[in-house]
Amino acid sequence: MIKYQRFTLDNGLRVLVHEDHTTAMACVNILYDVGARDESPDKTGFAHLFEHLMFGGSVNIPNYDTPLQEVGGENNAFTSNDITNYYITLPSANLETAFWLESDRMLSLAFSEQSLEVQRNVVCEEFKQRYLNQPYGDVWLRLRPLAYKEHPYRWATIGKELRPIEEATMEDVKAFFFEHYLPNNAIMVVAGDVTFDQVKTLAEKWFANIPARSKPERKLPREPKQLAPRREEVYADIPVNSIYIAFHGPGRTDPDYPVMDLLSDILSRGSSSRLYRALVKDQPLFSEVNAYVCGSIDPNLIVIEGKPLPHMDMAEAEKLLWNQLDILKSEMMKETELQKVKNKIESTMVFAELSILDRAMNLAFFEVLGDADLYNQEVAKYLAVTPSDIQRIAREIFTPDNSSTLIYYAKEQKHAE
Amino acid sequence: MLNRTVAPSRHDIQDIDLVQPDEVVFDNGLRVFIFSAPTQELIKAEFIFQNIFNGSENSLLHTCASHMLKEGTKTRTSAQIAEEIDFYGAYLMPEYSFDQTALTLYSLNKHLGAVLPVVHDILNEAIFPEAELETYIRNNKQTLQISLQKNEYVARRLFFKNLFGESRYGRIPTEEAYDKLNREDLIALYQKQVQPQNCTLILSGNITDDVLKQIRELFDVQWTNTENLDGIMKPEFPVFIPTTVLDERADALQSAIRLGMPAINRVHPDFPAIQFVNTLLGGYFGSRLMRNIREEKGFTYSIGSAFASLQHTGFFTIATEVGVDSTQATLTEIEKELDILRDIQATEQEIALVKNYILGSILGTIESIFSHADKFKAVYFYGLDLSYYTRYNEIIRNMTAADVQRVANTYFDYNNLLKIIVGKVY
Incomplete structure (x- = not known):
């Protein structure tokens, strides 16, 4: 507050x-x-x-x-x-x-x-x-x-x-x-x-004596709804293959934004999160996985990314990431798991208020969103999210037609060291 | 009419007013320092252990042990520990530095009672499971491969390797070194290092009597020493030779440059004055290196220098990433700046500016009770106390152009620098 x-x-x-x-x-x-x-x-x-x-x-x-x-x-x-x-x-x-x-x-x-x-x-x-x-x-x-x-x-x-x-x-x-x-x-x-x-x-x-001028009118094109999967594959001078899947999601002021944000937390925040447990710790499949929201004001992206271990087949690795998203769609999550990510939101907000600079930046950002007071209402919005909200948004967002997949393949190593 | 060309009048910058902690020594030898802030909703508990080396200076083992502390105890799996800590919105972070290993807990006051037993379990009964170690090694080897493609990272490795050789400060991770990590060594290190007599606990936040009682119950009564602390090694450093190391990267767009040398550390009386001179040279946005190499020449996005303090030594470093075409020109400019620093007295105006900049930024480092604890930590392990900061500010306030020149001639010499370049030299 x-x-x-x-x-x-x-x-x-x-x-x-x-x-x-x-x-x-x-x-x-x-x-x-x-x-x-x-x-x-x-x-x-x-x-x-x-x-x-x-x-x-x-x-x-x-x-x-x-x-x-x-x-x-x-x-x-x-x-x-x-x-x-x-x-x-x-x-x-x-x-x-x-x-x-x-x-x-x-x-x-x-x-x-x-x-x-x-x-x-x-x-x-x-x-x-x-x-x-x-x-x-x-x-x-x-x-x-x-x-x-x-x-x-x-x-x-x-x-x-x-x-x-x-x-x-x-x-x-x-x-x-x-x-x-x-x-x-x-x-x-x-x-x-x-x-x-x-x-x-x-x-x-x-x-006070800096003159006002007419404020530019913002007329940005709306991003049309994506209707089919998109894909790009790159061969680059990198040591490890990598997968990025981006999905369109709600903008910063949409009532469903906190739902999407919590969705990304369930997937990858902290070492008890789903992607990390299933794909990095419980079985040796990936060396790292991550999910996050861009936090943009206009309709957003939520990104799932991972680096499979060297023995992994890339198609299989991609399927494993999707599998975790499908579970969110098909199975209603438990209240306790949702409570866990909400608790983290609460402590993160306290962290965010330790420095006066962070407080000032947050007030300015929420004011540009519409009203600085939205900042003080933020936690309540997260706490109101239910498991069925999570399932609804997962079903809406995590579909192949809404996905853009970028794959990096490591080129054959040319330097003999 | 408002005259915008004239700056508002300046006001003196006050010194920081630091919180003196309460100190308690538990019966098991654990030293506890308490920084009290009754309105703070978060509690921070830092269990800090001196890094102990006996038999080998393989600091990679310490890094691994620190990362793996949370990976399982006799009664909790890695997953259970993660679940319990995350559920209460807490953060439990192993932190490794050259001289200390810490386990840091942040918790909301209301959940502290729920998470402290997990910390107690980790400090008493960690088992470093084989399967978790394999995961650690596998993932770190993969991360290392990626890091080795970053010129800046490679330059940093070569720098520490050349500066500190086979000592704890010079050991760099390699695939082979990861493969050699094993449970027996980890457990032996854990037994020796993670015990109350080798630990300092720093508590900050709303530390009530009740909180202290819980802490005492778990970390005094139920935490005993396991081994004596003999056989502890002191590091030995190679003779420093200021060579130039070029690691050519055919495809580089930018070269990573890192220069430096071993230096004095915080306990030396000249350390505050050195910080002053370093700030002027490359320690802030308006520094000479930034003004010359970024703001006048546009060679780089950023360049900076630092004097860092370690327990057994210190080092000076200048680091930047520059367009490959500007690599040689950048080195020439750095040399020029160091020569000017030694040969020509700074103006009164620059001295005054650096003074105020430093005093303002010290004042700005104090944001919450946690900042007070950080200030304390930065001196405590050197056997210094908070009067260090009074002395420090006094030296900063009294610096003159002649002082700067004397310090520059004692500690800053381009010809005596190790020079690492990863990229291309034109």
């Missing part, structure tokens, strides 16, 4: 304040309602490249990081398919520095050519480090376009490929900024050793 108060500036900036005076720190989290899903298909990777440019100096402040470090602060940011989130933590005595920095880059950037040039390179190296120069690093570059045909979730946050990043121009950068970086397209959460009145005064001082 996170307590907070809120107000909205005339320019549309929403501000949430969570006071916690047990810490000497404050954090300022600003979420912009823009992510990779808002990119045009020929300029993918742009939201994320742009996030890097937000650190390249703003209209009145040539360097973003240095003044913050000078007052003992730290910052970072991340981009997802849905949102771009920036955050600062700093000693609360220096809170105003965060307001100064964040308001100036909301007002306008320096748009420095040098910064664009360098960050293009940095992002290209990030692309290589995370997605190309790693075994299985390109899973999501393959799985997304297999599962999504229309919705922009068909590309990864980093982008489909390096080219659009290498070719990004200053025009593109400016257009993106003025379209999406508006006070009325942002949510600011201030948490920690701060007071509501102090935040209100500072917000008025630094943010």
Whole structure:
């Protein structure tokens, strides 16, 4: 349970304040309602490249990081398919520095050519480090376009490929900024050793005169219902075969989202989970198995993945994964097993509230979903799930026609070591 | 009219105010430290054992023993342990580090009574079943194969191997080493290491009298020492030779670079000053290495350096992954930065910035009662107490450009670094 108060500036900036005076720190989290899903298909990777440019100096402040470090602060940011989130933590005595920095880059950037040039390179190296120069690093570059045909979730946050990043121009950068970086397209959460009145005064001082502009209307194509199984097989320079099966499932605000989330927990959370027990521990079939939900705002993916042991026939391995999904469909699960994953949700929520930064991020994320208060209602929704909900959703989701399967085969080892 | 070009006034950053634990020594020799926070809903109990080596420095055995603690006792199977812990929403995690092995429990206060007996069982009656060991070996061999395709991982292996040789800090996992693991060795290690006189228990959260009573009942009255602690080895390290090791990977898009050398550890009076200089060089986002190699040149997504402390030694390391075309250029720039660090005094402005950055980030490490326990742990096993942090902050606050240069000339020398490159050099 996170307590907070809120107000909205005339320019549309929403501000949430969570006071916690047990810490000497404050954090300022600003979420912009823009992510990779808002990119045009020929300029993918742009939201994320742009996030890097937000650190390249703003209209009145040539360097973003240095003044913050000078007052003992730290910052970072991340981009997802849905949102771009920036955050600062700093000693609360220096809170105003965060307001100064964040308001100036909301007002306008320096748009420095040098910064664009360098960050293009940095992002290209990030692309290589995370997605190309790693075994299985390109899973999501393959799985997304297999599962999504229309919705922009068909590309990864980093982008489909390096080219659009290498070719990004200053025009593109400016257009993106003025379209999406508006006070009325942002949510600011201030948490920690701060007071509501102090935040209100500072917000008025630094943010109130940033003009609102018209908020872009989001018209994303709906992903049509998948009607037949999809499959891609890859021969790659990897040591171990690997299977990924992705299924479409409900979006983040759908009442069935917690059901799907618990479904993935039953399958693979903790060492007593079904996939781990049946396929890794009780019999030597796989070296690892996992199931998880993407957590996207629009209709989601739930992914089942596994690495079979060397002696396993791949078709057989795939069948074994399906077998576990079929059991969920055919047999009503026991209350006690469901209680187990619910108990884990309860303790995880306590963990998630240990740091003020996590609390601030959660409030911002649930506010962009519709209302920060949804965060405080979250546990109750999970606790209300019944075994028949689980069976219903398993039957709905885990069908061959709803599946996209990606198989990695290890190429013959060529190096003789 | 608001002047946005002028920064708001700065305010001094306060020191951290650390919680001093209550200490209790049980009759069986178990030392217990209690960090009390009555409003915390979670309890954390860390059973920390000093890694004991006798006869061999094969640390892979310790890693395996730690992972396998939860894999079965005389009365509970691996599956039953998992089921009981998961059912109560608890987390029970074996944690292995170079010098200690820990079994860490997180539980909601209301479920603590239900999960503590499982922990007691694991610490008294673990049996390391053969079948579970086979699973462990099989899966770790497969994971190793995957890791060996990651240049960064290979660089890290070569680094520790070259730095620490056959000692416990230098042993790296290989398929053969996994195959040699066996139950007898695991059980012998367990008997020697997992006993109250070799354990420190750190309790944090809402530790009521009732909780302490339960702990005492299980881990004092019902936990006895099994063996004496003689024959414990101290590690011996090879003579350090700063060579260059190139592991060529024809298909690499990026090279993993890792440089470093053995160094002093936390007990040395210069350690805080070294942390200061390291931060300035490569220890934060605004560091010289990041500014030069990422923010000016765009060679890498990230570069960083660290001085790490171990019980019997310490080490310095710089690590990055760079486009293969920039491998040589990156090495040249690192050398340049280390030379500048030694030859040219830093500006007052940079010194002030690094000071505030460090003081702010120390303040930021305190988030909950668990952070207080972490701070304590980081010094306790070196025979230091919490006054270390007072001294540390004092040294940070008083650093001057001349101090930085003195430390740089004593501890930072490009020519004396081991250089590991996995990828390609252009």
